[in-house]
Amino acid sequence: MTAALLSTATELHARERRGRRAVVMTMGALHEGHATLIRAAREIAGPHGEVVVTVFVNPLQFGAGEDLDRYPRTLDADVRLAGRAGADAVFAPSVDEVYPGGDPQVRISAGPMGERLEGASRPGHFDGVLTVVAKLLHLTRPDAALFGQKDAQQLALVRRMVRDLNFGIEIVAVPTAREADGLALSSRNRYLSAAERRTALALSGALFAGRDRHAAQQALAARAREVPATHARAEALDRLGESRAAADAHAVAQAPDPRGGGPAAVRAAARLVLDDAARAVPPLELDYLALVDPSDFTEIGEDFTGEAVLAVAARVGTTRLIDNLPLTFGPLGAAS
Numbered sequence: 001m002t003a004a005l006l007s008t009a010t011e012l013h014a015r016e017r018r019g020r021r022a023v024v025m026t027m028g029a030l031h032e033g034h035a036t037l038i039r040a041a042r043e044i045a046g047p048h049g050e051v052v053v054t055v056f057v058n059p060l061q062f063g064a065g066e067d068l069d070r071y072p073r074t075l076d077a078d079v080r081l082a083g084r085a086g087a088d089a090v091f092a093p094s095v096d097e098v099y100p101g102g103d104p105q106v107r108i109s110a111g112p113m114g115e116r117l118e119g120a121s122r123p124g125h126f127d128g129v130l131t132v133v134a135k136l137l138h139l140t141r142p143d144a145a146l147f148g149q150k151d152a153q154q155l156a157l158v159r160r161m162v163r164d165l166n167f168g169i170e171i172v173a174v175p176t177a178r179e180a181d182g183l184a185l186s187s188r189n190r191y192l193s194a195a196e197r198r199t200a201l202a203l204s205g206a207l208f209a210g211r212d213r214h215a216a217q218q219a220l221a222a223r224a225r226e227v228p229a230t231h232a233r234a235e236a237l238d239r240l241g242e243s244r245a246a247a248d249a250h251a252v253a254q255a256p257d258p259r260g261g262g263p264a265a266v267r268a269a270a271r272l273v274l275d276d277a278a279r280a281v282p283p284l285e286l287d288y289l290a291l292v293d294p295s296d297f298t299e300i301g302e303d304f305t306g307e308a309v310l311a312v313a314a315r316v317g318t319t320r321l322i323d324n325l326p327l328t329f330g331p332l333g334a335a336s
């Protein structure tokens with residue numbers, strides 16, 4: 001499939017509308033992660049609908065000293081990849097087309113959630129993101145817009161904007177696509193040398209260590225729920241004179257108390273991997289590691305239950321990367 005390349009709002013609006021329109025917004029330098037979003041958009045639009053991919057490197061969301069100038073721009077390859085993944089059109093406007101009056105004076109404010117984690121490291125970033133997302137939603141007028149979970153805070157803020165400001169557009173989340181060794185696909189990966197890429201694997205490595213610690217805790221909690229029954233069985237076996245089986249059951253019933261774990265243990269397991277990478281050559285410089293409530297991106301407490309997000313941001317050489325994993329916390333003593 002060949003995608004049409006459109007660069008002005010006039011060209012976009014001249015397109016005849018057919019069926020459901022699903023939009024994937026990107027900054028270009030498309031990779032397999034973007035292709036996953038475009039394929040999901042194709043599913044949503046259906047064979048009679050329309051998939052539009054936007055490619056725009058938005059100056060408003062870059063801070064001073066960030067990589068706006070060196071951000072990879074590969075429009076021809078992007079149009080080919082978008083077409084192969086099922087897009088009907090690529091909308092790649094110029095900065096003047098998006099901001100005809102220069103820097104917009106009226107902008108969307110991302111509010112308190114926009115000042116945490118990514119927002120704390122990149123002041124003003126999410127105001128810039130939401131302002132351009134709002135503009136691109138107005139320009140493309142989709143029924144549904146798809147965003148990657150890789151940018152979990154961005155996704156949460158877009159959902160919040162759409163709800164708070166009644167955009168009436170369906171926001172669809174797409175899970176993070178990874179390389180075989182775990183590294184989250186990202187346009188910025190192309191900045192990495194081979195040695196930097198090895199160090200960068202600690203981002204996903206730390207998340208997986210946190211996830212594994214979490215799974216081990218869940219297993220312990222499940223065991224702890226069985227302990228009273230196991231004690232009772234051990235005692236019954238004792239009474240029957242089955243001393244070996246009784247000893248086994250007593251041993252099983254000594255399951256460690258899972259209450260020593262929880263979010264703190266998950267953070268600690270992830271932290272160990274990042275501390276190791278900080279001593280690697282080249283080293284990883286941690287920006288943040290956080291285990292947060294995805295509804296507001298505040299740190300969760302030990303008694304938190306529900307969906308949480310383990311998120312990390314770090315610099316390797318001159319490249320700043322982010323990654324995250326969702327984790328579900330059940331109440332202690334109950335299955336999650």
Ligand SMILES: Nc1ncnc2c1ncn2[C@@H]1O[C@H](COP(=O)(O)OP(=O)(O)OP(=O)(O)O)[C@@H](O)[C@H]1O
Nearest residue numbers: 026027028033147148150151176177185186187188
């Ligand atoms: N690995 C991935 N898996 C799923 N979605 C992704 C992935 N990488 C990016 N996306 C999503 O694609 C959309 C466009 O993202 P963007 O163009 O910034 O790509 P990126 O690879 O994240 O770039 P960058 O390296 O600049 O962060 C966003 O919704 C983003 O979450």
Ligand SMILES: CC(C)(CO)[C@@H](O)C(=O)[O-]
Nearest residue numbers: 025026027058129132151
């Ligand atoms: C949503 C977005 C296209 C807005 O510029 C950008 O932040 C991105 O690519 O994730």
Ligand code: BAL
Nearest residue numbers: 027061062125151154
């Ligand atoms: N994918 C998030 C866009 C940015 O880093 O500016």
